[in-house]
Amino acid sequence: MKFEPSLSDRSQWSIGEGCSMTKVLNVLSTKTAFQVLRELFFGTVRFDDFVDRTESSAPAVSRALKQLETAGIVAREPYQEPGQRARDRYRLTNAGEDLLPAFLSLVQWGDKHLHDGPPPLVFEEAGRALAVQVAPADAAARTRSDDITVRRPGR
């Protein structure tokens, strides 16, 4: 990368301790947090489902959900199915939804470079395969996870 004005004095740039990436990693500080985030994109809403599907322990999931809630990525909302007792369910906030590129870019990098099992998942919108790209901001696509179909190719 090139820097303007020139990178003669790094202290003038917010690329050291104040780098946003560092702050994000303090919020998504654990593997469990990332796995819970993945399940949120996949539509998981119930606590025990997070535990099963992340293959993490209940305490780890509990901590991760609390951490994500504090960060404004997850909202806990009470709901009640008829005839059932009240429960909480977990949903991505708009800020959480904004993590879609981060999530997808990690998945797709792994699919490309660590591929060693079943064929990678294909993410589609309206029948067209999707990829994460660095592109001019004015051509913003802003695909939301709700609009994405995940296809499993035959092996």
Add this chain to the structure above:
Amino acid sequence: MKFEPSLSDRSQWSIGEGCSMTKVLNVLSTKTAFQVLRELFFGTVRFDDFVDRTESSAPAVSRALKQLETAGIVAREPYQEPGQRARDRYRLTNAGEDLLPAFLSLVQWGDKHLHDGPPPLVFEEAGRALAVQVAPADAAARTRSDDITVRRPGR
């Protein structure tokens, strides 16, 4: 997200233990690894500069570089400046360069949602601001970090 065929049996999908994101997080398992990756994108090549600029300790950087090298993200190449002794320098491989969307998406999410200091950095290519997007794969932009200019807005 929606799933096709339907997500009745999760075991048929590589979204559990075999999820690529999980494997990626086993490679980029530490905060130091992410910070070193950031510096690689910013053009840092020398060991001591990584130590200074990541604000991590030398052992942590050493371990992170080794981890990234093993994963094929970093290449260690010897070089010699005239009149100087031989050294090693560290460079992103093509696989490492492919992590650009992951890196940028984290930075930009932090800039948007954890913003609390100096104005966020602007990443440009040919004078146009860049953003990470989820878009149809056939419109692939494939911007490389070398083509990106980082601009620091006045505060």
Add this chain to the structure above:
DNA sequence: CGGCATCCTGTATGATACTG
């Protein structure tokens, strides 16, 4: 079922010290 407190283990990190 949903969720959290407690305890124990494994790992990430930094300080220090040492080598080329």
Add this chain to the structure above:
DNA sequence: CAGTATCATACAGGATGCCG
């Protein structure tokens, strides 16, 4: 300068148990 080994600490994760 460019690392690495060793050790001590802090934190993430799982197992267990308890409570609504």
